[in-house]
Amino acid sequence: MSFLENDTASKERFNLLLLDPGEIYFEDYSVFYYPSGLPEHEAIKSSFLTGNRGTFENMFQVSCFFVPKESQYPILKFPLRYVTEVDEWSGGLFSKIDHKDKMIKVACKQTVAMKEKNILSPYVFIKFPLRYVTEVDEWSGGLFSKIDHKDKMIKVACKQTVAMKEKNILSPYVFIKEPSEHIFSLNYVVVDDCLPQICQLHRASTLPHTEQNAMINAIVLSRRSRVKFNTSWLEDLYENIVLETQGDRITPLVTNPGRIMLTNKILYFQPFNNIESIPVIKIRLKDINRLIKRRFLLRQIGIEIFCKDGSPCTHLYLSLSSPELRNDLFFKMKEQSDLDLELPGQEDMTLRWQSGNISNYEYLMYLNSLADRSFSDLTQYPVMPWIISDYSSSHLDLNDSSVFRDLSKPIGALNEERIEKTRERYREMPEPKFLYGSHYSTPGYVLFYLARIAPEYVLCLQNGKFDQPDRMFNSLLDTWQNCLEGAADFKELIPEFYSPDHPDFLYNKGVTNFGIRQDGKPIGDVDLPPWACSPEDFKQSLRMALESDYVSSHLHHWIDLIFGYKQRGEEAEKADNVFYYMTYEGAVDLDSISDPNERARMEIQIMEFGQTPKQLFKTQHPQKFQQPCPQSIVQCTQEPKERNSPTPENSDDMLSTDTDEDQTHSTTTVFDMQELNNLELFHQYTLHKDSVTDLCLARDGRNIFSVSQDSFLKMYSLEEQRQLRSVNVSSMALSSCQLLPDNLTIVVGSWDNNVYFYSIEFGRILETLIAHDDAVSDVFWINKILFTSSWDSTVKMWSFTPPSPSNPFVPAQFVGQLDHESGVNCQCIDSNCQILVTGSKEGQIVIWDIRSMYQLTEHNLHSSKVNAVTLSHDNKRILSSGEDCYLKVLDIETGTEIFVKDLQDQIMCFMWCGDLLLTGSNSGELQVWDMDRGQVVVKKSLHLDAITCIDIGNNTIVTGGQDKVISLWKL
Known part of the structure; x- marks a missing residue:
């Protein structure tokens, strides 16, 4: 239970949960308390001889508290609005005590103290060894007449007192609605040290709400301005102070103000009061592994800090007074050299989830965090879906789809009869309209589920009362039925139902008095469905259901409702998913509300009604893949120059137009991860005088063909390790080349706008195709169609069949043209020759239907030129890289960017190697990516400058670079 584990203050007998919401703790004083309604000698006896000795009086914004040291006595709360008098007491408390014939004097040279606090060490009871006693006699010196209580006594008269935690048992508060007087004697301070501020707060409580808030805010501001950070808490003399400001520590239902100090080594939080278990919270920057901006009360003012396991402080949630101050703290922390944040992996989590590398639970928790949901904020607690709809059967069959809830509908729309009535009311409602009068996630709903392990939070939220016993979380079946049929119950679940933690929240350990149900039974454990034999078994079944195939294939629908495009607007109306406008981010600007009453009303409504998560997706969320690819063995199949197209996983998927003879020319290389990591440089050579722009490895692995900006086509023999051909194809740079399946013809693109067909067999150019009005950027042949892209903003398609002994050379024939808004720099065609993907010089990715020559979609993925594009094996995702140093993955069906990586290079x-992706970087590094996880798994430094082209075949990886070098790597 995350927030209970981190909130150590709630484990103390007195803590901030006893305060009213929004109340601020100031300070405390050591006192003796004299109960009201007792004769004077009984009051003294009660104070000095019982547990009411040695107590504290705690001063707050709208209440005063008396906390006895002994836990058998209740904590007393005096709401200032019910206080009729607060003044100095000078009634001569001790003057009337008759002590005649009551007093004994013992004079002793040595005493022994024993069992102090009943611990076998120094003691409370005083022993007087008679051998050391010098006098024992009656005392008549008037013991109390010499006690100076002037300026030490305070009287509080109150019309209503609240008693809490008697015998330290968590039970509903007792409201004593009768006048009473309470007298306190101060131990270490005088009346003038505390009475003026209590009277000041008392006066504020008698004012109208607006004036009361203004006066209290002035008092709080004055007190805070006088408090400075105690620099003696700095751990290192050499720490440099980077920033100091005021902020609040946020824990569930509690806001505790203090001062924030950031140095180059440590982040400090010093509360304005002493309620925390330690006076200053210290977090070493080197212990921080996550730093997240948060939305708090619909304002971007929060920052949540997570630390590594084993750190002295593992978590801290802070809020500041403005987004500017929050951002200043956030960026100044990130600038410190000691801060070493773990890569959050947020940009690739969707891809990892789709591929099955993270569970549904992990992905939902990630989305909750991304949408500003936190265990430290009950108004934005992580939300999880109801998954199972059957809580009455004796057996749960997860292969039966009928046991699952419809994830495409919100909870409020699962019951057709109820939602139809709700729609009728919605149609007749004035603006702003809403379907549901309550939210699916509120502090009340969270604590409804957690009441058994967080009863004190329930009392804090519900003004010292528990809910009616029969309305508590007693049964899974009853709760589910009420969510389906109740007029105002639309709550979803919380992470505790699916987390691997122990299911304590389903047990009642009997330490809290929740009351008696109508059937005469006390509140016990939660009643489970018949198919669960224990809370542990119940949670295990729910976890299995969450990870089941059915949920995996439908979970994206629920994500659309809660975090996605069905959260707002027209799509939300169509999905019956409209809540009150104040629950949405950006609906209310609290900073613009000048009326204190209106602002307070808004804040209370925001806190109590619930908040919709931040919208994460504006388009349909992609579906999870049901059959993730195996990762242990990967196949590298060299097809006819499909350098930007994923390789089919077996030979049956090869081009339908290839002959059987052509099929036998393909070779397959099997690499495992270890072999890729152990690649060794086999050979390097330099033939070109300028950057190598493209290369092809012959299918038999004997020759390498390469083109360069020096305008030459080169043919190099690996067997003889020498150059066989050097052809000056054009007067300008050559951009690309592709060796056709006959191994006898190579197609070359040039910056002179032309495409050249070169015969290897005859050593001459067979044809010069005047193809474009600007440089040809890429050529690609598949299924008897040649695709040529150009900086003239077009892609042209040409019908071309490679020559053979039986078929003489036939010039390419124009088929069609695809027009773009800017120059085309790269292209990729799927293996079925149905989809064409192009990348432009201005950063656009365009998807085309080849058969109809119709543009399907366009996406502005990059801020500058797209360097390379490729398709995944299933043709559902596009990978692209650009001059902006981003690597991105786009889901074609939904148009969602499911992976974004800033590589700084x-x-x-690109070149696919089975399930792995080989990339060449601008720094000359060859990287092997496992794209199911979005991670680099192998790195090899090959070139002194950018790697511009890659090819694979015959257990060999070949790369060419701007350093004019061609490198060969073998197993």
């Missing part, structure tokens, strides 16, 4: 080229 450009990726210049």
